[in-house]
Amino acid sequence: xxxxxxxxxxxxxxxxxxxxxxxxxxxxxxxxxxxxxxxxxxxxxxxxxxxxxxxxxxxxxxxxxxxxxxxxxxxxxxxxxxxxxxxxxxxxxxxxxxxxxxxxxxxxxxxxxxxxxxxxxxxxxxxxxxxxxxxxxxxxxxxxxxxxxxxxxxxxxxxxxxxxxxxxxxxxxxxxxxxxxxxxxxxxxxxxxxxxxxxxxxxxxxxxxxxxxxxxx
Amino acid sequence: xxxxxxxxxxxxxxxxxxxxxxxxxxxxxxxxxxxxxxxxxxxxxxxxxxxxxxxxxxxxxxxxxxxxxxxxxxxxxxxxxxxxxxxxxxxxxxxxxxxxxxxxxxxxxxxxxxxxxxxxxxxxxxxxxxxxxxxxxxxxxxxxxxxxxxxxxxxxxxxxxxxxxxxxxxxxxxxxxxxxxxxxxxxxxxxxxxxxxxxxxxxxxxxxxxxxxxxxx
DNA sequence: GGTCCATGTCAATGGACGTTCATACATCGG
DNA sequence: CCGATGTATGAACGTCCATTGACATGGACC
Numbered sequence: 001x002x003x004x005x006x007x008x009x010x011x012x013x014x015x016x017x018x019x020x021x022x023x024x025x026x027x028x029x030x031x032x033x034x035x036x037x038x039x040x041x042x043x044x045x046x047x048x049x050x051x052x053x054x055x056x057x058x059x060x061x062x063x064x065x066x067x068x069x070x071x072x073x074x075x076x077x078x079x080x081x082x083x084x085x086x087x088x089x090x091x092x093x094x095x096x097x098x099x100x101x102x103x104x105x106x107x108x109x110x111x112x113x114x115x116x117x118x119x120x121x122x123x124x125x126x127x128x129x130x131x132x133x134x135x136x137x138x139x140x141x142x143x144x145x146x147x148x149x150x151x152x153x154x155x156x157x158x159x160x161x162x163x164x165x166x167x168x169x170x171x172x173x174x175x176x177x178x179x180x181x182x183x184x185x186x187x188x189x190x191x192x193x194x195x196x197x198x199x200x201x202x203x204x205x206x207x208x209x210x211x212x213x214x215x216x217x
Numbered sequence: 218x219x220x221x222x223x224x225x226x227x228x229x230x231x232x233x234x235x236x237x238x239x240x241x242x243x244x245x246x247x248x249x250x251x252x253x254x255x256x257x258x259x260x261x262x263x264x265x266x267x268x269x270x271x272x273x274x275x276x277x278x279x280x281x282x283x284x285x286x287x288x289x290x291x292x293x294x295x296x297x298x299x300x301x302x303x304x305x306x307x308x309x310x311x312x313x314x315x316x317x318x319x320x321x322x323x324x325x326x327x328x329x330x331x332x333x334x335x336x337x338x339x340x341x342x343x344x345x346x347x348x349x350x351x352x353x354x355x356x357x358x359x360x361x362x363x364x365x366x367x368x369x370x371x372x373x374x375x376x377x378x379x380x381x382x383x384x385x386x387x388x389x390x391x392x393x394x395x396x397x398x399x400x401x402x403x404x405x406x407x408x409x410x411x412x413x414x415x416x417x418x419x420x421x422x423x424x425x426x427x428x429x430x431x432x433x434x
Numbered sequence: 435g436g437t438c439c440a441t442g443t444c445a446a447t448g449g450a451c452g453t454t455c456a457t458a459c460a461t462c463g464g
Numbered sequence: 465c466c467g468a469t470g471t472a473t474g475a476a477c478g479t480c481c482a483t484t485g486a487c488a489t490g491g492a493c494c
Contacts, residue, residue: 009471027244031452043454044472052452087369109326150410151423152304157399160407163392164385171384182374190377193367198415206368226441248482257442259482264441269482436494443488451480458473464466 010048022102063103082140083209091192097173133162147200227265239319280320299357300426308409314390350379364417
């Protein structure tokens with residue numbers, strides 16, 4: 001009845017909640033803050049979400065779905081070469097995490113507070129993603145494209161490498177500032193390059209894999 | 218008057234707070250939870266800390282000091298070789314973050330909530346640490362020990378590399394479980410190896426630097 | 435033995451929180 | 465034109481919160 005709903009109110013609530021959950025954290029953000037930022041009273045929120053928790057779940061579950069979709073598309077684009085696959089996956093996810101840094105950080109940080117079936121869902125989604133990366137690494141090692149002997153003399157452990165790689169891309173999102181020195185594409189190329197190098201891909205192998213770059217040059 | 222203070226009460230409060238802040242987050246943890254876990258009433262806490270915020274500050278500032286000290290000791294141990302320096306720093310900090318995961322994560326996550334001189338202190342501490350890593354990388358590049366051309370053809374950006382390296386070690390602390398498959402020393406060797414490799418150290422250069430390892434083999 | 439100080443209890447205060455509910459309006463299909 | 469439906473209000477609720485201040489107590493030290 002009040003203002004022009006050029007955008008559906010439920011989406012505006014979600015967008016505001018993302019902003020505030022990101023800035024203040026989920027527990028410290030009150031329903032009153034969210035609604036009054038939209039010129040509404042607290043009760044109005046309950047026409048769109050059953051509870052504060054359900055609002056959080058709406059954000060978190062959409063984000064997880066988007067991550068899995070991004071991963072899937074990257075694999076389709078990559079073809080069969082494990083080097084190319086690792087490159088595409090790290091690049092695409094870095095782009096995702098920088099472009100959706102707020103939702104991603106909220107999801108990572110607050111999913112544990114959801115009511116009880118949900119945290120397990122999120123963990124299993126994370127596990128699927130990790131297994132995908134592990135399989136890329138395993139194939140790459142079998143084809144002798146990745147070099148597993150680390151500086152220091154030890155053999156690299158594939159599950160640890162997969163975790164290290166995935167953690168790294170979220171971190172790009174944590175500190176990325178859209179007004180910073182580098183754009184999303186530059187940053188993604190940097191991270192993809194660093195992570196492929198971390199996986200022990202020799203320079204000549206990388207050259208042979210013809211890795212595309214979205215950024216200029 | 219009540220129980221035997223085999224340990225000073227202030228330290229017991231800090232230890233309990235670390236546990237609860239880590240599990241539930243700072244805003245959701247109440248003074249009542251902390252004190253009643255020790256068999257005390259809420260008021261007792263105010264004999265040791267002026268406020269909940271000051272309790273958080275006690276934890277966070279100690280942790281930052283310990284990180285800087287760890288870094289300093291690692292540099293002393295490393296001598297002049299940039300490869301060896303990077304190895305020592307990454308290994309030592311990975312060990313620190315896994316052994317003090319709770320305090321470290323609390324510090325990283327909640328320092329922004331402190332009253333106003335403090336967040337700036339924490340940021341400048343972080344900046345000092347990052348500059349140290351950047352200097353190691355710069356020297357290593359000047360001596361042609363680190364190889365800056367990434368897979369994909371781009372030149373690696375040193376500030377980004379430094380951020381990526383430092384973020385990585387915190388993450389080891391995030392998911393490390395003391396009862397897991399690998400111990401602290403194994404994990405630290407893995408991470409140090411991966412990060413030195415990420416910095417573009419060629420295998421023969423690494424061999425020449427005689428990197429020590431604390432773990433077996 | 436008396437005094438003091440550190441440390442604790444207990445009760446209270448004022449505010450903020452998530453959520454509910456009866457009520458009102460506005461829009462739109464029939 | 466009318467009722468139904470979706471949406472917002474505003475006031476209340478019960479609960480929990482951090483913090484305070486008056487009071488008790490026990491050990492350390494003179």
